[in-house]
Amino acid sequence: MIHRKLSEATWREVRAAGERGIALLPIGSQEQHAAHLPMGTDTLLAEEVLDRATALLGREGDVAELVRLPALPFGHSPHHLFAAAVSLSAATLGAVLDDVLDSLATSGYRRIMVVNGHGGNDEMMRLAVKRFALRSDVTVAACSYWTVTAGEGDGERPDVTPGHAGWFETSLMLAARPDLVRTPVPARGPVEPPPLFDNPPYPGLTVERHGEWARVGGSTDDASSADAERGRRLLDARAAGLARAIRAFDAATR
Amino acid sequence: MIHRKLSEATWREVRAAGERGIALLPIGSQEQHAAHLPMGTDTLLAEEVLDRATALLGREGDVAELVRLPALPFGHSPHHLFAAAVSLSAATLGAVLDDVLDSLATSGYRRIMVVNGHGGNDEMMRLAVKRFALRSDVTVAACSYWTVTAGEGDGERPDVTPGHAGWFETSLMLAARPDLVRTPVPARGPVEPPPLFDNPPYPGLTVERHGEWARVGGSTDDASSADAERGRRLLDARAAGLARAIRAFDAATR
Amino acid sequence: MIHRKLSEATWREVRAAGERGIALLPIGSQEQHAAHLPMGTDTLLAEEVLDRATALLGREGDVAELVRLPALPFGHSPHHLFAAAVSLSAATLGAVLDDVLDSLATSGYRRIMVVNGHGGNDEMMRLAVKRFALRSDVTVAACSYWTVTAGEGDGERPDVTPGHAGWFETSLMLAARPDLVRTPVPARGPVEPPPLFDNPPYPGLTVERHGEWARVGGSTDDASSADAERGRRLLDARAAGLARAIRAFDAATR
Amino acid sequence: MIHRKLSEATWREVRAAGERGIALLPIGSQEQHAAHLPMGTDTLLAEEVLDRATALLGREGDVAELVRLPALPFGHSPHHLFAAAVSLSAATLGAVLDDVLDSLATSGYRRIMVVNGHGGNDEMMRLAVKRFALRSDVTVAACSYWTVTAGEGDGERPDVTPGHAGWFETSLMLAARPDLVRTPVPARGPVEPPPLFDNPPYPGLTVERHGEWARVGGSTDDASSADAERGRRLLDARAAGLARAIRAFDAATR
């Protein structure tokens, strides 16, 4: 199985791959991740999981040619500007996704997958793929890297959310890029009341309160017990899950 | 506890309620619901659940004044235009929500809840409430009526999705507006392959394929076994859940 | 003659009606109407006149099938936000009208009429119908309910404007929804100078001055002499006029 | 009384005039005017009436300093593109008017009048002045040159509409710019049915039908009996009316 970087391929290679291949677009963010994680955490992790997944596919067989686009390094992070972020508005992010997807269709692609690393991109990513499949004769998939797991046997629930700058992301970064994690990871005591966006007063409710991210200090949970070994297992499971998801998408849409 | 319709209140009543009250905005859709359900199903059900919930609150006590806006009868339904729909684009729906929410803030409201009846509105609703809480000093909640349940004891899982024009919605309509359900409800045999939007090839993946709604005939599952009695219990549980959610939102944001 | 509510019809009924029928879209507003009229006055009156008109047509004969959409309850009311309103910007209202009209064309309609209840919607309504007729092969009509009268014999001048929250609207509300009119209707003395938007310094001039609506207290004229009986005659004349307008539109565009 | 052209004044003169003066903005169009009138008819006539009016004011007294902007030569004429036009979309025209009005406010103007020569600009002009007076502390007026007359005594009804490329406009052009009227002015026989936009099937109804302007040949009425002498009287009455309107606006808003 072949996989290439679009940025390193010539246009004829890109066109040729488009006929049967799948274009892969990682999207991330640049935003505050508390005192110990770097601004680019979401982009780094999306790329890490995607690169591990395609490496697995490389060893496993006959998936169609994969063409990996350069990551969109900026996402929708207005809620992190109170500290620091490089944020696209929802409208701008939607326009970027529309333009990128349309370009791929114009360049011959009929199967595309978006791999997201930032929760705040979720709604615009979903809207973009829905819009795209309505206006073009394509099949398009999207996921956030934490929603695809290796399955029942890996001990990871597929519906877990990664939080923000807490135990989950810190564990993954300790596994993927330990050089970028400032140590010791600071402990974050309980915040009272806990943030409404993360702890809605009733299940099923989405609640947003002005100034909430600043009030709780920029992270959802305590990261001080993060663990590189557990991070490695989580990363492996996500990479394996994403590899299987790519294969399943390929099989379902050939 | 007082609840009023904004459309029937004078502006001074609306202003006075804004100081401590909660504005409630139902949003729905007008779109094909297979051969047996009316175009306005989503709007009707969102209003039904909301009206039952506020009636429960009326009997139960001290919640702050509730001001119910007229429902936005149109939603984001481009995927149903292959049959019939009155659809707002995502950008238009977002603009409507922004304008309505800003108007409420200008008119003195600091607490607002959006109650949705149409899955296709979900992303824009979430984006709108996030945007709103960033630009205004408000607390704002959103839910789709099916995501709030009466809790563990009601035998209903909070994460069930209502599908489209299938068993769930038909049961609710048989309970709420049986006069509008065409009978006998037609059976819908299995579709092969099942729709990718409802049956992604791998868990955690969102997949959209061009022409999929038309291919599967406009509904997600067989509605012929829908049941008015079960519909009543589902409606009651959603109304009870929404009433509790409103009370919890009130308590958390006073 | 058949008339239906789009929200209560199935999509096949909506499609079938579209071939020869006329879609009817009422639009209104939610905005301050002085101390005695409800926020939804304009929407209520547009719906009242339209429902009376279609009832007359029901008794009168062979007009093509009429399909009445749910009213758009929000209009363009930025000038009433000083008190209270739920207002769409002109751009948003235009986008909503474009999307609704395009949806109707996509769903098979070639003849559409918009019935307006709020003066502030007038320009965007006119622009929307002009734009629509340029981009689609349709015939589209628009009116504000007060511009169509039963004709010479009814003693009502067709060019009268209803003012805002004054004698005209209060009389109509006393006839249509007396339960929603707060009594006694407060008297409004003369304002000096009178509002420029209503009393331009030279005939033929449109004049707008910053803060004018707040300065004059939110209404155009004294409503205290409003009269239910006169309101009934005005309503009847408008309903009869609209019924004739619908018949004439049908005849001219078959 | 002073009047100047903004394009010929230095910025200090423009600023100084802004304190007490009135800015005057003519807007027109470039669009087909049948076989005998030039594309720029609407712009030419708006400028002609405005220049005659300011000349009258120059002779009559104490009006505040008038600063005349260069005419916006392009208007909203999509309905004339079937033949030939240079048309701005409604959104573009609105953006131009917003930008021009905001620039004038930034440059110190508090009183502005728009003088229009093209019916198709009417809605956007009205919306623009309303929007402007809401966002800035200004008083702003607008008219189309044919809506202001010298009054009762001039034998001209103030509510007459000029039609398009018919008797009215041709008479005015024979008076103002006879060199640009191709003669003999062609006769235009009756069109059956007459255009719906000009002859709605019921009074008070606005009706637009796809392709109507092309069907009726691009004019509203027969121009062959147009008359230079009558055109002179009409022009004089409009110029006198506009001069009085400017004086009245000045007096009401000082």
Place this chain on the structure above:
Amino acid sequence: MIHRKLSEATWREVRAAGERGIALLPIGSQEQHAAHLPMGTDTLLAEEVLDRATALLGREGDVAELVRLPALPFGHSPHHLFAAAVSLSAATLGAVLDDVLDSLATSGYRRIMVVNGHGGNDEMMRLAVKRFALRSDVTVAACSYWTVTAGEGDGERPDVTPGHAGWFETSLMLAARPDLVRTPVPARGPVEPPPLFDNPPYPGLTVERHGEWARVGGSTDDASSADAERGRRLLDARAAGLARAIRAFDAATR
């Protein structure tokens, strides 16, 4: 060779010319030009050069029919609003150019040239012509009047920029419209540091600093030595250059 003003031509003449002809669109600005030059300097000079060029062509031969549009009198001048300007935003200017160019294509033109008089319009002009040639089967040219010269022999470097309200523009205005130049032209001493936009700290760098235009008093260089005779030679060279450019464009795109 024929040249006409579009505003004075009938639509049939405009259409007929479109088949083989070239449409010419001058664009300018209204903005502060220091204490001695009028607001409309850029528009006046673009028109002056264009009219001289077409007059030369009229005497010189067989160029295709030229159709000159009325000048767009407003440009993109936000940096001059600190003093006085009538400025379109970049988005508005782009929309105007798009609409005008599209109208010309719809009206039959395949060859168009934009002649600019204001440096601040440059980027939007370039973008507009690129966009236009991508979406329509046209050939389109653009220049600023100072970038086309009569060639090597005229002693003028083609890459000179006119600055703003300095020696270059003042000399041209003394030649073209001496009545509009206030004299004596005030001297402008050296500004320290010189404006970054005009004197970047390193060659090849574009630098913009907040408040820079106000700091340096609104002009780029000393105009007090401006010279009508030199202005005449510069104007003649630009007109001759533009005439040759039009002929060359015609020859290359027939």
Place this chain on the structure above:
Amino acid sequence: MIHRKLSEATWREVRAAGERGIALLPIGSQEQHAAHLPMGTDTLLAEEVLDRATALLGREGDVAELVRLPALPFGHSPHHLFAAAVSLSAATLGAVLDDVLDSLATSGYRRIMVVNGHGGNDEMMRLAVKRFALRSDVTVAACSYWTVTAGEGDGERPDVTPGHAGWFETSLMLAARPDLVRTPVPARGPVEPPPLFDNPPYPGLTVERHGEWARVGGSTDDASSADAERGRRLLDARAAGLARAIRAFDAATR
């Protein structure tokens, strides 16, 4: 001197650097570069020059802290979609630049430099920095990497343009990333007539013709004589020039 990658820094480091530092934003493109160069050529070269420049600064002294953002990998390339590209529209690119620049200002930066690798981004980059310096109290610089040279002594003219996929870019890629250049580099014979966008019929004219890029095969000149050694010298000169430009910008804006 310190330089960091924003994506690898924590938000506190990013904030701290913002007080005195300079943010550096590389922007590029993904677009066809003939048969021998990769799609990402422009992004790769912008990053290469920027990284070499900051490395030089690292050895040379006291420049303020530099914070390098991740490159925006996509640019405005609609003219390359005939072959293959991932292109943002001009409006989208402008929105991305606005959002990124605003985010940097919100995060505390007052000095920012954009380093561009793609000619097609030039206009939007210039507009974005101008807009930004008008709305925020910042100083902002922009360049394309080929416009800054080491100066007179390096034998390179600062005004040379790199063409597209020709001798210049191929030489640089042979120096920077020889592994990505397909060899032998194909020869491109003369195209008759040469492309109008690169060879305007008269100096000073910008000309765009529909379909021109496809007609000439996607490159501006013959790359077959490209030369790694010359590429190295060109790269070195650009890196040295950019380093000096950064130092000069720092010195001028402290």
